[in-house]
Structures are given as C-alpha cells and as structure tokens.
Amino acid sequence: MSPEKSVTRFETGEFDKLKSSLVIYRCALKMIETKLTNLNDYYAAFYEGNPIEHTAYRIKSPESIAGKLKARNLPITAEAAVANLLDIAGARIICSYAKNIREIADIIRAQHDLTIVSEKDYLSAPKASGYRSYHIVAEVRPGIQFGEQCCPVEIQIRTSAMDFWASLEHKVRYKYGGQVPDHFSRELQLCAEKINELDERMYLIHELVELVNE
Ligand code: 0O2
Numbered sequence: 001m002s003p004e005k006s007v008t009r010f011e012t013g014e015f016d017k018l019k020s021s022l023v024i025y026r027c028a029l030k031m032i033e034t035k036l037t038n039l040n041d042y043y044a045a046f047y048e049g050n051p052i053e054h055t056a057y058r059i060k061s062p063e064s065i066a067g068k069l070k071a072r073n074l075p076i077t078a079e080a081a082v083a084n085l086l087d088i089a090g091a092r093i094i095c096s097y098a099k100n101i102r103e104i105a106d107i108i109r110a111q112h113d114l115t116i117v118s119e120k121d122y123l124s125a126p127k128a129s130g131y132r133s134y135h136i137v138a139e140v141r142p143g144i145q146f147g148e149q150c151c152p153v154e155i156q157i158r159t160s161a162m163d164f165w166a167s168l169e170h171k172v173r174y175k176y177g178g179q180v181p182d183h184f185s186r187e188l189q190l191c192a193e194k195i196n197e198l199d200e201r202m203y204l205i206h207e208l209v210e211l212v213n214e
Contacts (some may be wrong), residue, residue, distance in 0.1 A: 002036035008066040010076055011196055017078035018062055022176050025059055025089040028151035032091050035114075039107060051100035060074070071178075082090070086117065086137045089152035094163050098123065099204040100156045102136050108155060109203045115213040117152055129169060130192025133158040161195045 008020055036055050043050040060068075065081050065088065075079045081088065093104055101123060109116055120135040134157045139150040156167070169188050173180055180188075 007063055008070045008076060009079070010062055010066055014077050015062060018081060020079045021082050022059060022088070024142055024146050024149060024151045025153075026144070028140045028153050029059065029089040031092065031140045031142060032089075032138070032153045032155065034112065036091060036093065039104075049096070051097070051103065053094045053096055053097045054084075055094070058090050058092065069073065072135055073114045086152045089151065089153040090164070091153060091155045093155065093157045094142065094160055095157065096159065097206060098159055098199050099203060101159070104157050105134050105136060108138065110135055111138075114140060115150065128189075128203070130189040131161045131166060131169065132196060133166065159199050161199050165192055165195050 006090055009015075033055070036052075040050065040052045040055065043052055065085060066076050068085060069076050072084065074084055085198050095104060097102060106121070107112065109119075110182075115138065117137040119137075122131055122133050122135065126132045136155045137152050137158070138155060139152050141150050163189070168191075172184055172188065176184075198210070
C-alpha cells in the first residue's frame with residue numbers, strides 16, 4: 001500500500017501568473033534545444049562515434065515547482081519560483097561514456113552566447129543517494145520582446161546507465177513521498193556503485209576495441 005501523498009498547488013491567481021512566467025522558459029529551452037541539436041549534427045557528421053545518445057527537454061510541472069518551493073519553505077508564488085528555482089527549464093544529454101560528459105560540458109561552457117551561472121559535479125562528488133550526473137545552469141537571452149531578461153536552463157549530462165538509475169530512484173522517491181525506506185536507499189546506493197563500475201568497465205572495452213582497430 002502506498003503512503004498518502006499530499007500535493008501542493010498554486011492558488012488560482014498565482015497559477016495564472018506562473019503560466020505567463022513560463023513563456024520565457026519555453027523560449028529559452030527551445031534555444032538550448034537548437035544548440036544541442038546542432039552539436040549532435042556536428043558530431044554525427046564529423047565523428048565516427050557520436051558521444052550523444054539522445055537528448056530530452058522538459059518544463060517543470062506546476063505541481064513539481066510548488067513541491068520544490070514548499071520543500072524550501074518558500075511561498076507558493078510565481079515570483080518565488082522565478083527568483084529561486086534554476087531548473088524550471090531543463091535539458092538532459094545522455095551520452096555513451098562518462099568521459100564524454102566532461103567533453104560535452106567543455107563545449108557548452110565555451111559557447112559565447114551562453115552565460116554559465118553554476119556547475120555541479122556529481123560525478124566527482126556523488127550525492128548521498130548515489131546520484132551521479134553533471135549539471136550546468138546556463139542563461140540565455142530569449143529575445144528583445146522580453147526586454148533584457150535572461151532565463152536559466154539546467155542542463156544535466158549523464159550516461160545511459162546513470163539515467164536508468166536516476167529514473168528508477170526518482171520513481172521510488174515519488175512513491176514514498178520523499179521518505180524512501182532505508183532498505184531501498186541502501187539497495188539504490190549499491191546499484192549506483194555497480195552502475196559506475198560497469199560504466200568504467202564498458203569504457204575500457206570500448207578503448208580496447210579502438211586500439212585493436214588502429
Ligand atoms: P525533477 O522532477 O527532475 O525536476 P534540490 O537538491 O533539488 O533541492 P537543486 O540545487 O535544485 O536542489 O538540486 P540539484 O542538485 O541541482 O538537482 C536538481 C535536479 O537534479 C533534480 O530536480 C533532479 O532532476 C536531479 N537530481 C538531483 N539529485 C537527485 C537524486 O538524488 N536522484 C535523482 N533521481 N535525481 C536527482 P528535481 O526538482 O528533484 O526533480
């Protein structure tokens with residue numbers, strides 16, 4: 001039996017304000033999507049092994065925004081969301097090997113029309129949950145119609161195996177309303193370690209095959 005989950009929501013007036021606030025995030029996300037599609041096309045045309053497996057894009061749902069504001073003891077308002085949350089617009093890059101993650105992060109960092117706001121290296125320092133990924137928050141300027149306003153987009157870069165783990169852990173955490181029982185947490189931490197080990201071993205196989213080809 002699943003425990004009861006109480007859903008935090010925006011009040012009607014605030015919900016309408018949030019809907020208007022989300023327009024600029026959608027525009028910013030489309031700009032990042034174009035940039036990453038171009039990067040993917042470049043790799044596909046000029047590299048033998050494209051390190052990008054696939055990309056995904058999402059705007060955080062109002063329920064999820066409200067839940068995050070509540071968890072941080074912030075008011076459930078559009079203003080608080082815009083002022084405090086950097087991951088309302090999110091892009092995810094799934095790549096083949098952990099080594100590709102840093103290469104892709106370097107390319108993103110070097111783009112002149114992006115302003116890097118923050119970076120979190122959960123590869124060198126995984127979260128207590130076992131979560132591994134590289135996060136970059138980049139700001140873009142979606143257009144003069146929004147004045148001088150910049151808009152943040154969180155870009156998460158990880159391997160397929162790390163992504164598989166993160167989806168499962170997210171599902172478990174959601175199921176238990178954030179209070180994951182200890183035995184599940186331990187099992188997930190163990191899986192994260194094993195996944196990391198597998199990522200490294202598969203990369204070694206890949207490198208050996210490259211050597212043999214040479
Ligand atoms: P969703 O549904 O993906 O949008 P926070 O730790 O979230 O309070 P911050 O600084 O926003 O504070 O977090 P951080 O570390 O940059 O992480 C933001 C996002 O990374 C999360 O968004 C998740 O997508 C992912 N993430 C971070 N830690 C974990 C983890 O332990 N497990 C999984 N599965 N994902 C994680 P949201 O809002 O949590 O979720």
